[in-house]
Amino acid sequence: MAARTLYDKLWDSHLVNENDDGSSLLYIDRHVLHEVTSPQAFEGLRIAGRGPWRLDTNIATPDHNISTDRSEREAGVSGIPDEISRIQVQTLDDNCDHFGIKEFKMNEMGQGIVHVMGPELGATMPGMTVVCGDSHTATHGALACLAHGIGTSEVEHVLATQCLVSKKMKNMRVSVEGVVGLGVTPKDVVLAIIGKIGTAGGSGHAIEFSGSVFRDMSVEGRMTVCNMAIEAGARVGMVAVDEKTISYCKGRQFVPKGDLWHQAVKYWQTLVSDDNAFFDIEVELHADDIVPQVTWGTSPEMVAPVTALVPRPEDQVNKERRKGVERALEYMGLEGGTPIASIAVDRVFIGSCTNSRIEDMREAAQVAKGRQVASSIKQVLIVPGSQMVKAQAEAEGLDKIFIAAGMEWREPGCSMCLAMNADKLGEGEHCASTSNRNFEGRQGKGGRTHLMSPAMAAAAAVAGHIVDVRHFLSESTAGVNL
């Protein structure tokens, strides 16, 4: 057999049929549902008199539209003040109860942001096809899954048939070799990649991240990277299986035990690209060139090292690019040539499916420890990605570090990443955010988002402006390794 990429292997092993019209029927192992993109799909099933194809492939939880405020959460679903939000969360509960789908309800242990919850429960395992009505589903690719976002019509299709009508993507490999420096995190690596290939650089491709930087990275860090594949236009991002993948999975709730575990591990170890496998596009970066990254504009590709200046429109050769930079700077209220490490920040958000895992919480806490939020900062939200992350962080005392620094320790959910709930920016406010999108209005109408790592966001909270976190690390205790 010809040499195959990891993506080729995952595709081949889930092929139910190759249809005459050039499409394929692809089997879906795991379907993750949440309250925002599922109600119309369930309604479609009801109208057509259909039910789920099977139940043990589905898992659901509310995350996008729920409050992160403790007292509001304690009031339960019926206590959600906004009627439209309440109906949506209630509808997920009702649909899951009606059809018999396993749901981790709003305040149950296990609940969390879909892309934090799936891997940490072991609901997503290596070699699976994983879909969800959310574009950041690529996150699960960190476990060598073929995982991607789908629309609501496809949510209904997967519920009803356990399959998707698909067309195979092309293969792209992004390699980063070397060893990243102190203060350079997985977020910086993926932002640097997006800066290089652009927001549509991966369109039509499944990206495999390879090289020593990803081998050295924790599985949580790989999730941060795969999560943002979509910001480079790729629906799918993946990292091959290695020992870290296997130790990550071991002992998790839905992962097999005993003989079945050994059988699974044997198969999982084959989930790597063969030597000489063909990639349609190869991109290479070197770790030495990557320093902490910050976005200055309104697209994730508008990113620069924290040491750089905000670009000047007049320096852009391409006319369309110049127009884009002008428009972005106007929206962001920034002048070309301003040092990025001087931009004042109003609010800080540490959370989202990109950066709300336990490592992210630790990373932020290391910077926050023994320091105070600058007086000019209106709010610092620390939103753990799941009930399990929250419990673990509290067991480690991280919540106390944040609270002592003047930050708010919240309940798990998507929160200010997309600002569907009350956590949002005011008009014109700048936010140091660990989320994934800096689109116009994403975190609130007129809000100005600067994407960065949890360490950088925590440092901005302390400094009151964007700052190179490496200055904090050199002056803080030795042995801090971000």
Place this chain on the structure above:
Amino acid sequence: MKAFTQHRGLVGPMDRANVDTDMIIPKQFLKSIKRSGFGPNLFDELRYLDHGEPGQDCSDRPLNPDFALNKPRYRGASILLARKNFGCGSSREHAPWALEDYGFNVVIAPSYADIFYNNCFKNGVLPVILTEDEVDILFLELEATEGYELDVNLASQTVTSDSGQVFKFSLDQFRKQCLLTGLDEIGLTLIQADKIRQYEVERGKAHPWVYGAIK
């Protein structure tokens, strides 16, 4: 699923690259559990001067006079002319729902984000891909011509202007067939139910841990 065969209509411009789905339909409108009614909130933050909330009557909200689609000459547009990487960002199908509900049957752009592109076909909205140069020509003609209309034919895969220019576009045959006939895709897949069951039997033998854990 809604069918699409041929459409002639007024063209409206969205002259910027990387129009994301947050821009097409902002998140507060995603709280709805319905599929319809998103049209009045299409491009909400660009289109209105105030902040919109779901359930609000949009008819007396202050319109942004600088937003192209608010200009009288583009009122009633049913073909949206756009730039590259249209529909990037989230997977929300609310984006094509809003376009369709507003009255757009066709989008023409040099490229689309993958998920958005896919979602359009499920909702009877045809996303036409032309080259950047061809899209440039259409933008120039649109600006120069009041009441500019185009004819879009899916069967022949052509966009035709009144000046007689014909632009060919390509798309996957399976997507074309589904859209032309408006077939129920789930029904089509279920015709292969035996194959799916057979796959599950074989998979259950090879990788038994995939099944049964979630109860």
